[in-house]
Amino acid sequence: MSTDLATPPPATPEAVGHHDVADQRKVAMWAFLGSEVLFFGALITTFLLYRNDVGDGPGAADVFDIPFTSVSSFILLMSSLTMVLAHHSSMRRDWRQMRIWLLATALLGSVFLAGQVFEFTEFVHKGLTVSTSPFGSSFFVLTGFHGAHVAVGVLMLLATYFISVSGRFKAEEGMNVEIVGLYWHFVDIVWIVIFTIVYLLQV
Amino acid sequence: MAETAHPHPTPRDYWLIALVLAVITAAEVAVAYIDVEAVVVPLLIVMAAAKLFLVVAWFMHLRFESKTYRRLFYIGLASAPVLFGAVLFTFGVLIGS
Numbered sequence: 001m002s003t004d005l006a007t008p009p010p011a012t013p014e015a016v017g018h019h020d021v022a023d024q025r026k027v028a029m030w031a032f033l034g035s036e037v038l039f040f041g042a043l044i045t046t047f048l049l050y051r052n053d054v055g056d057g058p059g060a061a062d063v064f065d066i067p068f069t070s071v072s073s074f075i076l077l078m079s080s081l082t083m084v085l086a087h088h089s090s091m092r093r094d095w096r097q098m099r100i101w102l103l104a105t106a107l108l109g110s111v112f113l114a115g116q117v118f119e120f121t122e123f124v125h126k127g128l129t130v131s132t133s134p135f136g137s138s139f140f141v142l143t144g145f146h147g148a149h150v151a152v153g154v155l156m157l158l159a160t161y162f163i164s165v166s167g168r169f170k171a172e173e174g175m176n177v178e179i180v181g182l183y184w185h186f187v188d189i190v191w192i193v194i195f196t197i198v199y200l201l202q203v
Numbered sequence: 204m205a206e207t208a209h210p211h212p213t214p215r216d217y218w219l220i221a222l223v224l225a226v227i228t229a230a231e232v233a234v235a236y237i238d239v240e241a242v243v244v245p246l247l248i249v250m251a252a253a254k255l256f257l258v259v260a261w262f263m264h265l266r267f268e269s270k271t272y273r274r275l276f277y278i279g280l281a282s283a284p285v286l287f288g289a290v291l292f293t294f295g296v297l298i299g300s
Contacts, residue, residue, distance in 0.1 A: 030272045034279030041283035045290045070232045077228060077254075081221040084262045088214055185263045189255050196251035200235040201244060 029179050033186045040190050043142040044197060050134035051202060057132035060139075060202035063123050072115040073195045076150075079108035080188045083157075083181045090177040098177065099164050105184065106157040109150055116147045139198065146194060149187050156180045212261060220261045227254050 051060065086101030120140070123129075130140040160180050231250050237243050260266040265273055 027271060030275040034275045037279035037283050038286060041286050045287045049294055066232065066235065074225065074228055077224050078221060080258055080262050081217060084217050085214060182263055185258055189258050192251055192254045196247050200231060200247050203235065
């Protein structure tokens with residue numbers, strides 16, 4: 001038997017497409033993301049309730065730097081592109097390309113986190129801390145929890161990268177990249193909402 | 204269980220979506236500086252919703268997925284405004300804070 005006949009060429013993801021077969025891990029991740037919508041929904045609602053309750057501390061217009069946060073938002077948005085390209089590469093079983101895009105996503109996520117740390121430091125210097133006012137508390141809790149989610153996402157990306165580099169990444173584990181990707185994109189869409197409601201609508 | 208294959212986007216599609224997302228983000232920042240609240244608020248909400256839809260539908264592949272996944276996510280998405288309304292009603296009307 002010839003090898004060509006025995007080993008069919010790998011199908012492209014475009015040809016394979018998505019199948020309506022529910023994978024338990026994907027179902028679990030989608031259910032988790034559905035619950036996370038409610039979690040962040042509660043935090044955003046709390047922020048909206050207290051956004052004008054600034055006490056003696058600075059308000060949103062006094063501390064927010066929209067151009068800086070816009071660049072951070074753009075970086076996180078582009079990390080969703082690199083993430084989906086990593087997933088696409090994993091479906092093609094192009095592991096080298098997948099690792100490059102995974103690292104790019106982790107790097108962009110880390111830059112976003114560095115920007116958030118810088119921003120928080122600036123706010124503290126301007127007199128806005130977590131205990132200054134209800135506005136400060138609700139702002140730091142909401143954006144802090146989002147930052148923690150980004151940090152967890154970066155760790156998941158790096159873990160997937162190192163598992164792949166160590167050679168323990170099996171062909172059928174492309175699903176792991178998809179699940180990490182779902183989490184990462186969710187973190188991105190939460191920021192899309194935060195950027196509009198917390199930053200743009202408050203200045 | 205019956206399997207139904209849907210066409211999958213190509214990297215070119217993803218780059219195109221990313222370009223659209225970047226343009227909308229730039230438009231959002233520009234709109235935020237317009238000094239007419241009646242125009243700014245609806246515009247920003249519509250643009251954020253468009254970005255959210257693009258990421259969920261294309262990057263998270265929800266438009267190509269089975270109903271099971273879509274239902275799980277949309278239940279959460281539909282419940283969030285209900286939660287939002289309930290909290291605002293409780294604090295704004297019942298408690299009056």
